[in-house]
Amino acid sequence: MRILVVEDDPVLMNGLRVGLALSGATVDGVTSCADAEAAISAGGFDAVVLDAMLPDGSGFDVLARLRAAHDTTPVLMLTALDETPDRVRGLDAGADDYLGKPFDLDELAARLRAIARRGHGRAAPVLRAGGLLLDPATLAATLDGTHVPLSRREFAVLAALMERPGIIRSRAEIEERMYGWQEEVESNAVEVHIHNLRAKIGRDAIETVRGLGYRMRAGA
Amino acid sequence: MTSLRRRLFLVLFAATGLIWLCAVAWISITSRAELEHVLDARLQEAARMVHSLVAGGNLSTTPPAPLSPEGYERQLSCQIWSLDGRLLARSSGAPEEALSAPAQGFSSRVVNGEDWRVFTITDTEKGVRVMVGDRVGLRDRLVRDLIAGLLAPALLIAPLLALLIWAVLARGFAPLSRMASEIAARDGEDIRPVAVDHAPSEVRPLLGALNSLFAKVEAARQHERDLTAFAAHELRTPLAGLKTQAQIALAAPDAAIRDDALRQILVSVERSARLVRQLLALARLEAAPAQKPSEEAVPVGPALREIVHHSPAAPGIVVEIDPALDDLARKVDREALHLVLRNLHENALQHVTGPGGIRWRRIPHGVCVEDDGPGIPEDELPRVAERFFRGRNKSLSGSGLGLTIATLAAGRMGARLDLANRADGTGLRVRILWPDAHGA
Numbered sequence: 249m250r251i252l253v254v255e256d257d258p259v260l261m262n263g264l265r266v267g268l269a270l271s272g273a274t275v276d277g278v279t280s281c282a283d284a285e286a287a288i289s290a291g292g293f294d295a296v297v298l299d300a301m302l303p304d305g306s307g308f309d310v311l312a313r314l315r316a317a318h319d320t321t322p323v324l325m326l327t328a329l330d331e332t333p334d335r336v337r338g339l340d341a342g343a344d345d346y347l348g349k350p351f352d353l354d355e356l357a358a359r360l361r362a363i364a365r366r367g368h369g370r371a372a373p374v375l376r377a378g379g380l381l382l383d384p385a386t387l388a389a390t391l392d393g394t395h396v397p398l399s400r401r402e403f404a405v406l407a408a409l410m411e412r413p414g415i416i417r418s419r420a421e422i423e424e425r426m427y428g429w430q431e432e433v434e435s436n437a438v439e440v441h442i443h444n445l446r447a448k449i450g451r452d453a454i455e456t457v458r459g460l461g462y463r464m465r466a467g468a
Numbered sequence: 469m470t471s472l473r474r475r476l477f478l479v480l481f482a483a484t485g486l487i488w489l490c491a492v493a494w495i496s497i498t499s500r501a502e503l504e505h506v507l508d509a510r511l512q513e514a515a516r517m518v519h520s521l522v523a524g525g526n527l528s529t530t531p532p533a534p535l536s537p538e539g540y541e542r543q544l545s546c547q548i549w550s551l552d553g554r555l556l557a558r559s560s561g562a563p564e565e566a567l568s569a570p571a572q573g574f575s576s577r578v579v580n581g582e583d584w585r586v587f588t589i590t591d592t593e594k595g596v597r598v599m600v601g602d603r604v605g606l607r608d609r610l611v612r613d614l615i616a617g618l619l620a621p622a623l624l625i626a627p628l629l630a631l632l633i634w635a636v637l638a639r640g641f642a643p644l645s646r647m648a649s650e651i652a653a654r655d656g657e658d659i660r661p662v663a664v665d666h667a668p669s670e671v672r673p674l675l676g677a678l679n680s681l682f683a684k685v686e687a688a689r690q691h692e693r694d695l696t697a698f699a700a701h702e703l704r705t706p707l708a709g710l711k712t713q714a715q716i717a718l719a720a721p722d723a724a725i726r727d728d729a730l731r732q733i734l735v736s737v738e739r740s741a742r743l744v745r746q747l748l749a750l751a752r753l754e755a756a757p758a759q760k761p762s763e764e765a766v767p768v769g770p771a772l773r774e775i776v777h778h779s780p781a782a783p784g785i786v787v788e789i790d791p792a793l794d795d796l797a798r799k800v801d802r803e804a805l806h807l808v809l810r811n812l813h814e815n816a817l818q819h820v821t822g823p824g825g826i827r828w829r830r831i832p833h834g835v836c837v838e839d840d841g842p843g844i845p846e847d848e849l850p851r852v853a854e855r856f857f858r859g860r861n862k863s864l865s866g867s868g869l870g871l872t873i874a875t876l877a878a879g880r881m882g883a884r885l886d887l888a889n890r891a892d893g894t895g896l897r898v899r900i901l902w903p904d905a906h907g908a
Binding site: 256257259260262263264266267270300301303304326327328329348349350351352353354 | 697698701702705706707708709713719720721725729732735736739858859862
């Protein structure tokens with residue numbers, strides 16, 4: 249799950265980066281409306297955490313412009329204003345969820361998983377491909393009832409492939425899901441992780457589509 | 469009297485009544501004069517007629533029985549006297565006493581307690597004196613009846629007129645009451661402007677004033693909302709950061725992440741502590757009554773050096789203090805002076821991020837501080853002294869209260885702050901200006 253955090257407070261930004269990464273998300277952060285709009289329009293985020301009061305404007309305006317441009321990226325508003333009228337205003341402006349400060353980190357992560365899931369058109373919290381189950385909430389994977397130990401990166405790769413069964417994911421897309429902007433992308437990391445995953449969940453589970461990328465095999 | 473309608477009604481009704489009364493007075497005066505003239509002419513004519521009928525001295529002296537006059541009948545009375553003073557003849561109703569002193573022409577006289585108007589013809593040839601007169605009381609009655617005839621319908625019509633005026637006024641004031649009920653029907657939240665287009669021109673200035681008041685109220689409300697929002701943001705964001713970092717410290721699997729989270733918690737607590745200190749300073753400034761000028765002059769230079777000593781600058785930032793400030797002392801509240809200097813210094817420290825300097829200088833009428841920070845966007849300059857306002861160039865650790873406190877504290881010591889971007893490059897220049905030269 250790749251998350252964009254728009255927040256200008258350095259301590260909170262650090263907390264969101266580290267905290268959401270602990271729950272398995274890849275986090276990128278920006279501190280202004282302008283940067284947020286640029287980042288979101290570049291695409292690739294499963295969800296956005298948007299602060300309402302930013303140095304160069306209001307998060308509500310960013311949201312309104314986003315929705316006016318038919319951008320459907322799920323957005324969770326994170327603001328100090330959490331009276332009922334504020335929540336109503338935020339949700340009506342196009343937010344998918346609304347959380348007041350201060351908040352619980354676990355709740356924020358759960359809400360982000362929920363809106364990201366909905367964004368991908370899924371209702372079930374657990375990802376499933378044949379006998380393979382992936383639980384984004386606990387970062388646990390089971391194959392036919394047996395626990396499969398996965399690293400954080402492996403989990404991210406597998407989640408990216410399983411979110412849309414049958415759809416081909418390019419190498420670049422998978423890399424985006426594994427690394428934030430500030431992280432060094434290791435060359436052939438994707439290949440290495442796919443190789444390791446195949447060893448853990450079966451050689452035929454992930455199909456290589458030459459020149460395009462990877463996808464989960466339908467019958468796996 | 470507060471009802472415009474009632475007042476207008478009374479004024480209109482009284483004015484109409486007054487005009488009527490004037491008309492009545494005028495008519496009564498002119499008709500009385502006219503009546504006198506006509507009646508006098510009749511007297512004269514009647515006297516001439518009687519005189520022409522009289523043959524010299526052959527009148528019987530048997531007077532007819534006098535009758536008391538009723539109505540306007542027997543209004544005229546006639547006497548014929550011989551020149552030696554014998555009453556030769558008189559009309560019925562005429563008194564036996566002479567109506568007039570022997571004379572010629574018109575005269576007035578009281579006979580038997582009644583006022584008479586008499587015309588006398590004395591004829592020496594015929595040896596008679598003819599006197600024709602009428603009672604002044606009767607004349608007055610004639611005039612009174614005439615006036616009464618005029619007044620009676622007027623008095624009958626008066627209530628109708630009042631009703632008409634009242635109804636017309638009600639109609640005239642209908643737009644006002646429509647507007648009043650429209651505004652009265654609104655709830656407290658609804659302060660949209662009232663439509664001015666269809667209002668009578670007399671009411672428009674009032675509506676205009678009302679609308680501009682609405683606009684002011686709306687602006688004040690918006691300001692209040694902004695302030696609440698800023699305050700909530702500034703107070704809750706550090707709390708959210710603290711909570712998040714604390715949860716990370718509890719949940720982190722490895723020690724490095726845990727240590728980093730604890731360090732972030734320390735930073736956040738320091739910031740929150742400063743915020744609380746500033747909030748308390750702000751509350752004290754707002755609650756304190758206006759200070760009397762202190763008896764003791766407080767030197768600015770040493771106070772400034774103490775503040776600079778307690779707020780260590782980051783490496784690469786040079787703080788210069790003009791030695792001339794040591795000679796500047798003002799009779800002001802010591803705490804207010806410290807608040808101004810400390811908050812301006814901290815504000816400068818927060819905004820000078822790279823290598824650069826903060827320069828405190830003495831200027832005519834005050835103190836000036838310049839920094840090498842990014843300055844303040846021109847459009848934000850009027851707002852930076854608002855509580856919790858942090859502009860686009862905000863520092864990472866600011867609270868949005870420093871300049872508010874500095875401005876209030878400056879006011880407390882009779883000075884004012886002048887904020888401007890430096891003309892010679894980037895950075896802010898703040899001047900503390902005392903309008904007078906006393907105590908310097």
